[in-house]
Amino acid sequence: MQYAICKSDNEVWEASRFAQLETSALESKRRNLACTECGEFAWFRKESRHGHPAHFCAHHDPDCELKINYASTDDLANEGTGLEDEVSSGKTIIVRLDQETGGDVEVTTKQHPPREGREEGGKRFVLRGRERQSNQQFTLRRILHRLVKSYEFRESDTQVVFYKNNDEIMLSGPVKDIVTSFDEITREKHHDKTNFYWGPIASVGKTADGKIWLNSTEDYNSASVVVFDDIANIFLQLFNIDDLDDLLGAWVLVAGNCWFSGGGSGKPIIWCGTPNYIFVRKYRDPNLQ
Numbered sequence: 001m002q003y004a005i006c007k008s009d010n011e012v013w014e015a016s017r018f019a020q021l022e023t024s025a026l027e028s029k030r031r032n033l034a035c036t037e038c039g040e041f042a043w044f045r046k047e048s049r050h051g052h053p054a055h056f057c058a059h060h061d062p063d064c065e066l067k068i069n070y071a072s073t074d075d076l077a078n079e080g081t082g083l084e085d086e087v088s089s090g091k092t093i094i095v096r097l098d099q100e101t102g103g104d105v106e107v108t109t110k111q112h113p114p115r116e117g118r119e120e121g122g123k124r125f126v127l128r129g130r131e132r133q134s135n136q137q138f139t140l141r142r143i144l145h146r147l148v149k150s151y152e153f154r155e156s157d158t159q160v161v162f163y164k165n166n167d168e169i170m171l172s173g174p175v176k177d178i179v180t181s182f183d184e185i186t187r188e189k190h191h192d193k194t195n196f197y198w199g200p201i202a203s204v205g206k207t208a209d210g211k212i213w214l215n216s217t218e219d220y221n222s223a224s225v226v227v228f229d230d231i232a233n234i235f236l237q238l239f240n241i242d243d244l245d246d247l248l249g250a251w252v253l254v255a256g257n258c259w260f261s262g263g264g265s266g267k268p269i270i271w272c273g274t275p276n277y278i279f280v281r282k283y284r285d286p287n288l289q
């Protein structure tokens with residue numbers, strides 16, 4: 001879309017004019033963008049190498065007028081249907097982090113959740129014995145998708161167990177307690193706490209020391225995820241990212257330690273040092289444009 005409102009200056013910006021802002025102003029304003037109609041999270045993309053002009057995108061409210069005008073027609077069926085959405089109530093969700101294999105950040109091809117005995121990414125998913133009856137295995141991809149799409153899931157008591165490897169548990173508990181949206185991070189509850197955290201990416205940067213910063217918006221507590229330099233390249237490869245800007249508008253789910261900057265007075269920063277503890281994904285749905 002061509003226009004977005006910046007909540008920090010309360011101004012409606014046209015994309016090509018926004019693109020001309022000097023770097024620091026652009027960086028701070030791009031973390032405060034919203035749809036002019038529905039007020040939902042919006043982000044800015046510079047003119048791309050592929051020749052797309054500078055533009056804004058937003059995850060619109062389902063009733064938003066701008067969404068109707070710009071609704072994309074492709075790939076609508078790729079996410080949010082069939083098995084992908086099924087969560088059997090009462091069953092514990094198992095996630096095996098050592099089997100995470102990343103995937104395209106862009107939604108391009110139809111993918112299926114792993115099924116028992118079926119190959120995905122060269123790895124075999126095997127459920128054994130008692131688990132077969134009582135548990136359901138998810139990937140981070142399915143967890144993130146479910147979080148983005150379903151308020152009920154975010155707030156649910158569904159038990160989830162994240163395994164580091166075959167028998168070592170990284171984190172376990174009800175979804176509502178151990179998976180926290182950026183906008184629900186508080187200093188009291190989350191400072192120096194290892195959890196799963198998730199939210200949208202409005203700006204991306206790489207610091208001189210090689211760390212990748214994924215920044216959300218002020219509406220999301222200005223939370224940032226830092227991907228450590230020693231795994232930065234692996235992270236980019238896992239999600240087939242050759243231009244950091246391809247991460248704009250994606251959602252991130254990450255396990256890491258949350259630390260408020262400035263000795264506790266600043267914004268929350270989630271530190272990620274393990275490539276299979278992070279998952280990023282864009283969703284093309286009827287509400288995106």
Ligand SMILES: [Zn+2]
Nearest residue numbers: 035038060064
């Ligand atoms: Zn909108």
